[in-house]
Amino acid sequence: MRIFTSAVGLALVLTMGSARSRDLKPAQACTRLSDDASRLACYDAALGYSKSPAVQSSGTDKTAPPAKFGDNGLLHPDAKADLPKSMTVQVRQVTSLAYGLYRLTLDNGQVWRTTQADSALEFKADDMVTISRRVLGGYEVSFAGRNASVNATRIK
Numbered sequence: 001m002r003i004f005t006s007a008v009g010l011a012l013v014l015t016m017g018s019a020r021s022r023d024l025k026p027a028q029a030c031t032r033l034s035d036d037a038s039r040l041a042c043y044d045a046a047l048g049y050s051k052s053p054a055v056q057s058s059g060t061d062k063t064a065p066p067a068k069f070g071d072n073g074l075l076h077p078d079a080k081a082d083l084p085k086s087m088t089v090q091v092r093q094v095t096s097l098a099y100g101l102y103r104l105t106l107d108n109g110q111v112w113r114t115t116q117a118d119s120a121l122e123f124k125a126d127d128m129v130t131i132s133r134r135v136l137g138g139y140e141v142s143f144a145g146r147n148a149s150v151n152a153t154r155i156k
Contacts (some may be wrong), residue, residue: 024102065107070131070139070154086132094123103155104129104141111156112141118150 030042069087093105100117112131114123121143123129127146131152142149 020032051055070110070112083133086130088128091123091125091127091129094125094127104152109156110154112139112152113155114150114152116151118148120148121150 030039033039033042047148065083066087069083089110090107092107095105097103097105097113100119102114102123104112104114104123105128106112128139130144131139131141132149133139139154140154141147141152
């Protein structure tokens with residue numbers, strides 16, 4: 001009886017193993033794809049992965065990199081590291097805050113707040129400004145083509 005049980009167990013293991021290897025052949029073909037998105041889609045299709053209806057209806061993140069600029073993952077949790085180092089945009093609206101600080105609403109819809117005051121920088125509507133990432137983190141805003149800048153934080 002032991003030999004019979006062992007033989008059935010061995011047959012079952014071999015059958016499952018060969019079925020498993022047949023299931024992986026389509027996935028093995030995905031390794032030849034160089035594009036990350038295509039390779040992931042290939043693996044998903046080969047292994048039968050399907051997204052939940054909520055994820056499928058939302059689609060992929062259609063927010064362009066400039067729209068995520070300055071986010072640091074707080075406004076868009078999936079912000080990517082391949083963002084530009086700076087952007088030059090036009091100021092749509094300026095709100096003066098206490099202590100010489102400003103709230104800048106840009107023409108791309110972003111809202112930034114200066115966190116440092118400088119009497120040499122007086123922002124007005126329709127100004128062209130450049131917002132740049134600092135080397136050790138954070139952002140600075142300056143008039144386009146000028147060197148004087150102040151620290152800034154994106155709030156929307």
